[in-house]
Amino acid sequence: MSKDFTVHLKYWRQNGPDAKGFFEERTLNTVNEHMSFLEMLDVLNEELQLEGKEPVEFDYDCREGICGCCNLVINGQAHGPKGGTPTCQVHMYNYKDGDTIVIEPPRAAAFPVIKDLVVDRSAFDRIIEAGGYVSVKTGSAEEANTHPVEKHKSDTAFDYATCIGCGACVAACPNASASLFTGAKIAHLGLMPQGEVERSKRVVAMVDQMEAEGFGDCSNFGECEAVCPQEISISAIAEMRKDYVKAVFS
Secondary structure (H helix, E strand, O other): OOOEEEEEEEEEEOOOOOOOOEEEEEEEEEEEOOOEHHHHHHHHHHHHHHOOOOOOOOOOOOOOOOOOOOOOEEOOEEOOOOOOOOHHHOEHHHOOOOEEEEEEOOOOOOOOEEEOOEEOOHHHHHHHHHHOOOOOOOOOOOOHHHOOOOHHHHHHHHHHHOOOOOOHHHHHOOOOEOHHHHHHHHHHHHOOHHHHOOHHHHHHHHHHHHHHOOOEOOOOOOHHHHHOOOOOOOHHHHHHHHHHHHHHHO
16 A cells, blocks of 8 residues: 655756756655656646746656656756666655655756756757767668677667666766767767768767867766666776777877
8 A cells, every 4th residue: 555755855946047046945745655756746846836836847758767858866866866767767665754855957067957957958969960870871771681790799789879868977977077978879889880981980079079068078987877877887988988099090
């Protein structure tokens, strides 16, 4: 039998990138243990609206751990207390009656606050646009066995390709680096034969764009890997650096 309990919330309010932000506090007494974290925020907003107050803006789309929109920093940890899990898949049974929960947006200069808990992650889009694609002929698909791929390479490429672009790696990194995101997007293409042709051009363009967006450099803290909801390995960063050195100095 499910039960309701009480949580004390401290959530970030900010009207825009240049506005001064602050924490607002509220106690919710009707939180069900089987609610998702976002459903709990829905309850918060229902109460605020019933009182004629402005709801808290937060980002989401699929609520199925696929889109990456839901990234929040919860009690100082990107996506909250459960490893390998995006915010939308965190459930309230991870908390106890009377807990205080602090909710913030991902903090990074390259992720300006749009409103409250919503940030602009379009810097990631521009990194992808710089080279996160392959140029291939359209039309009928080739026979799958035309380009044999070693299993360990295909498995690793798939692991990197699971990146959902949530930005947790940036939020967790002391340098606000986007190296895990960029490395994953570079490495999953570079490991496959279709991506080999543009490999050198791709890595230079995407790394340069990452730097142009104002992200910090990687110092191998490993916080990015620890909070990634897809549990992507920092070996993606090593792949990116190796390819970048080869492209620049060869």
